[in-house]
Amino acid sequence: xxxxxxxxxxxxxxxxxxxxxxxxxxxxxxxxxxxxxxxxxxxxxxxxxxxxxxxxxxxxxxxxxxxxxxxxxxxxxxxxxxxxxxxxxxxxxxxxxxxxxxxxxxxxxxxxxxxxxxxxxxxxxxxxxxxxxxxxxxxxxxxxxxxxxxxxxxxxxxxxxxxxxxxxxxxxxxxxxxxxxxxxxxxxxxxxxxxxxxxxxxxxxxxxxxxxxxxxxxxxxxxxxxxxxxxxxxxxxxxxxxxxxxxxxxxx
Amino acid sequence: xxxxxxxxxxxxxxxxxxxxxxxxxxxxxxxxxxxxxxxxxxxxxxxxxxxxxxxxxxxxxxxxxxxxxxxxxxxxxxxxxxxxxxxxxxxxxxxxxxxxxxxxxxxxxxxxxxxxxxxxxxxxxxxxxxxxxxxxxxxxxxxxxxxxxxxxxxxxxxxxxxxxxxxxxxxxxxxxxxxxxxxxxxxxxxxxxxxxxxxxxxxxxxxxxxxxxxxxxxxxxxxxxxxxxxxxxxxxxxxxxxxxxxxxxxxxxxxxxxxxxxxxxxxxxxx
Numbered sequence: 001x002x003x004x005x006x007x008x009x010x011x012x013x014x015x016x017x018x019x020x021x022x023x024x025x026x027x028x029x030x031x032x033x034x035x036x037x038x039x040x041x042x043x044x045x046x047x048x049x050x051x052x053x054x055x056x057x058x059x060x061x062x063x064x065x066x067x068x069x070x071x072x073x074x075x076x077x078x079x080x081x082x083x084x085x086x087x088x089x090x091x092x093x094x095x096x097x098x099x100x101x102x103x104x105x106x107x108x109x110x111x112x113x114x115x116x117x118x119x120x121x122x123x124x125x126x127x128x129x130x131x132x133x134x135x136x137x138x139x140x141x142x143x144x145x146x147x148x149x150x151x152x153x154x155x156x157x158x159x160x161x162x163x164x165x166x167x168x169x170x171x172x173x174x175x176x177x178x179x180x181x182x183x184x185x186x187x188x189x190x191x192x193x194x195x196x197x198x199x200x201x202x203x204x205x206x207x208x209x210x211x212x213x214x215x216x217x218x219x220x221x222x223x224x225x226x227x228x229x230x231x232x233x234x235x236x237x238x239x240x241x242x243x244x245x246x247x248x249x250x251x252x
Numbered sequence: 253x254x255x256x257x258x259x260x261x262x263x264x265x266x267x268x269x270x271x272x273x274x275x276x277x278x279x280x281x282x283x284x285x286x287x288x289x290x291x292x293x294x295x296x297x298x299x300x301x302x303x304x305x306x307x308x309x310x311x312x313x314x315x316x317x318x319x320x321x322x323x324x325x326x327x328x329x330x331x332x333x334x335x336x337x338x339x340x341x342x343x344x345x346x347x348x349x350x351x352x353x354x355x356x357x358x359x360x361x362x363x364x365x366x367x368x369x370x371x372x373x374x375x376x377x378x379x380x381x382x383x384x385x386x387x388x389x390x391x392x393x394x395x396x397x398x399x400x401x402x403x404x405x406x407x408x409x410x411x412x413x414x415x416x417x418x419x420x421x422x423x424x425x426x427x428x429x430x431x432x433x434x435x436x437x438x439x440x441x442x443x444x445x446x447x448x449x450x451x452x453x454x455x456x457x458x459x460x461x462x463x464x465x466x467x468x469x470x471x472x473x474x475x476x477x478x479x480x481x482x483x484x485x486x487x488x489x490x491x492x493x494x495x496x497x498x499x500x501x502x503x504x505x506x507x508x509x510x511x512x513x514x515x516x517x518x519x520x521x522x523x
Contacts, residue, residue, distance in 0.1 A: 084409055098407055101400045102520050103468045112397055113408030115390040123390040153520030 012074055013039035013090070013174040013206040015060065020069035022055055029055040030066070031230045037223065039174065039206040042197065044217040046250060047227035053210050056227065057177055060208065061093040062086030073175075092173035096180045099164035102153030106145060107134040109152045110167050137166045141196050158182075158189030162196055175206040182216065194220060214250065218243035226250055253457050254386070255416055256399035256466025257313035259423040261302060261320035262453060266446025268328045269295055269431030274441035275335060277347045284349035292428050298324065299424025303417030313420075321450065329443045342440030350436070358436040371433050375475075378426075382471040395419065399466025455502055456481050459509045463517055480505070 015037045022030040030052050037043035047053045058064045059071070062080030071078055073089065080086040083093070100109050107130045116133075118126035134148045141162045143155075152160060161181050168176055178197065182190040197220060200207050211217045217224070224241065226234030226249050234249045269291050276287035302320055306313040332339055344350060359370040386392035397405040398415045405412050427446065435441055460477030462469025481502065488498045 083407070087409075095407070098401065098404045101397060101404050101467070103400050103463070103517065104396055108393055108396070112393065112405070113410050115393055117390060124388050125390060125393060127388075151520050 013204070014074055015175060015206065015208075016070070016072040016075075017056075017060070018070040018072070020056075020059060020066045020071070022059065022064065022066050029230050030059075033069075033227070033230075033232045035225050035232065035235070037175075037206055037208055040201050040204045041222040042201060042207045042209055042220050043223045043225065044209045044211060044221035045225050045227060046211060046214060046217055046246065048212065048250070051227045052230040053227055054179075055230075057093065057179060057208070057210055060086075060175075061091055061177055087171075087173075090172055090174035091177070092168035092171070092175070093177040093179065094161065094164045094168060094181065096161075096184055100152045100155075100160045102160075103151060105149050106138075106152050106155065106163065107131050107148035109163065110134045110137070110148075110170075114171055133170070137170050138163065141166050142192075156189055157185045158192040161185070161193050165196070165200075169200075169203070169205070173205070175208065176200065177208045177210070179210045180212075181209070183211075183213065190216075214247050215243050218246060253454070253462050253464070254399045254466060254469045255395045255419050256402070257306060257416055257419070258317060258454065259302065259420060260314065260317040260450045261298070261324055262423050262427045263446040263449035263451075264321045264324040264328065265295055265298065265424055265427035266431045266434070266449055267441075267443050268298075268324050269428045270435045270441035270445045271328050271332050271341070271443055273431060273435050274341045274344050275332065277344055277350075278341060279335060281347075284344070284347055284353045286349075288353065288428075288432055291431075292425070295424045295428045296421050299421035300417060302424070303420030306420070307413040307416050325443075332443055339443045340440065341442075344435060344441075345439045353432065354436040357433045374429075374433070379471055379475050386471060391415070396467055399463075399468075401467070452481060455506050458513065459505055461509070461513060463513050464510060465517065468513075468517070 015035075017033060017035050020030055020033045021028075033052070033056060035043075045053050045056060055064065059066050062083045062085055065079065065081070073091075078089065080089070080091075101112070104112070107127075110133070111125075111130050115123075116126045116129050117123055118129075131148050135145055138145050138148075143159050143162055143166075152163065155163065165176065165178070165181075181197070182193050185193065194216065197207065197209070209217065209221065218238075218241075222238050224234065224236045224238070224246060225232060226236075226246065228250070234246070236246070272291040272294060273284070273288050276282050276290060277284050280287075282290070298320070302313075302317055305311075306316045309316065329339055332341065357370070357374075360367045361370055361373070362368075386395060394405070394410045394412075394415050397408070397410055398412050402412055430446065430449075431441075434445055456477035457469065457474045458464065458477070459480055460470065460473030460475070462473060484501060485498055488501070489495055
């Protein structure tokens, strides 16, 4: 893989996919897909179930390699062999169902797999630091937690999503893939998450939002990529389209 | 069990360890510390086998270790019959190194005029170590995560398979430890040692609040569970009640504990 230093990612965090193909046996999951996403923008990938959205996301996040085509970040060709390589290059994915472990407490969720240690030899977790940091980082997302020793299952659905997003950013994500972040949430919870996603633009994050809620995506998004049967059928900026025309392309 | 797996082979591993230790000492003239070290290595290999089989096959550990239980128990009985023609062996007291081993594993300490078996202190020490490992170390955090949601844990970069394998080796180590304590206490081995210990362990852990599905539980809880088990077992005799009722009581306790734990999980574990 090509290692990307943090300073290289600071500038634009641009992702370019060019002529990507991916087959699973006889199934052509992606055919000649190209897209460019920039930081400070919310880039929406729209499509029906089975259209190829997940395959595309999985290629970006390092779960799969493409069969053919080019994947570039900040004009450097990259090849991620697993999700960890992608994460260390600043690409994080927040999956809707797997993000948070409900029967584990909040601060342990926040630092899961990246536990801060105050003793390298015995690998003892620095709880004070973990708790303080969790409170501080969640506050940035307008979640006030007095006791991060509570189980994460006691948080509302929206708060859990935001916890996962806060965690990804804390650990250096510059490119954030959100997989249906509000699909399991009610209106009120959904709005909480949406408000915070919009604020991510100010932090110069390259947000890639996967959704099949067209109205919400149109409200949030700056760029729209429409996938159908593994092909990129639409490629639009916000000013040149409307929720209605996006829907027309999708349902055509 | 917090990592979401069972080890049903611990009882038969106790029998295997005690027999292996005694046979190696009595039949081959090895000193007892050496024999117990060799036994420990064999037991750890069996633990590794349990772990790797569960992890690679993806089958429930309940089934894999049930298989191990019978294999190890049968193997232990068969081998000791072939070598000695018996299933109980004594006479280890005269062998070299017995005194050292016995003073470490089965001595009695007198505190304030009362005699305490040293195993109580070992029990407390392991309790404290286990508590510390689970609650304060990175590995402990990984154990909880592995049990709660294997997929989430993997996504966060936790080596789920390594965690599970090392835990199977840890339970194997504990069986070995119990076996050494028993051999030094009774001065010999019996192939049936440790029979049903696996069930007692599960009962103690579940009464102590650990979820059968993994991801939640504590050492202190399990220790209290074990205490309840022991106190009821002894108490029912002193109370003059027929000891058969003990089993009924434990069964009821087990099912109620599982129901309570399950209700807890339902409350917090939804999506």
